[in-house]
Amino acid sequence: QVQLVESGGGLVQAGGSLRLSCAASGRIFSSFAMGWFRQAPGKGREFVAAINGDPWSGSTYYADSVKGRFTISRDDANNTVYLQMNSLTPEDTAVYYCAAARTISRSGNGIDYWGRGALVTVSS
Numbered sequence: 001q002v003q004l005v006e007s008g009g010g011l012v013q014a015g016g017s018l019r020l021s022c023a024a025s026g027r028i029f030s031s032f033a034m035g036w037f038r039q040a041p042g043k044g045r046e047f048v049a050a051i052n053g054d055p056w057s058g059s060t061y062y063a064d065s066v067k068g069r070f071t072i073s074r075d076d077a078n079n080t081v082y083l084q085m086n087s088l089t090p091e092d093t094a095v096y097y098c099a100a101a102r103t104i105s106r107s108g109n110g111i112d113y114w115g116r117g118a119l120v121t122v123s124s
Contacts, residue, residue, distance in 0.1 A: 002026040002113045004098045009118030012088055020083040020118055022098030030054050032112075034074055034081040035104035038094035038120075048096070049083060050104035063106075066092075088122045095119050 008020040022034065035050035049072040052059045060072050071084040081098065098115035099108070 002029070002032070002100055004100060004113055004115035006096065006098050006115045006118035009096065009120045011121045011123065014089055014122055014124050016088055016122070017084070017086045018088065018120060019085070020096055020098075020120070022081045022083075022115055024079045024081070024098075024100065024113075026079070029079040029100075030057065030076040031102075032100045033102065033104040034072075035099045035101075035111075036072065036081075036083045036096055037099055037108055038092075038096045039117075040091075040094040043094075045097075045108055046094075047104075047106040047108060051081065052104075053102075085120070088120075090122045090124045093120060093122050
């Protein structure tokens with residue numbers, strides 16, 4: 001069983017930055033792809049970013065809406081994945097969820113494990 005716990009959410013002004021962390025339990029972390037999804041108020045879940053696990057560890061992919069502003073990274077030694085978010089806008093306001101699976105699909109289907117979410121609020 002893998003448990004995911006997000007941290008680092010909060011309130012930030014437009015143009016600011018935040019870094020989300022997702023700590024994972026379990027020894028299989030390095031073999032899993034890790035990703036971030038978000039859900040804004042009144043909207044559906046949206047793919048944000050993902051980073052592959054072994055043997056493709058380090059390869060990343062992003063939603064077009066965050067490309068160039070957000071960076072996903074992982075620290076397998078500490079079972080943690082990060083999402084660095086820069087140049088935030090009010091449209092980035094959402095609950096951000098950490099996800100783990102053998103492969104992260106942009107649809108969010110087939111995710112093995114989900115975190116409980118971290119709220120990010122960007123004020124204008």
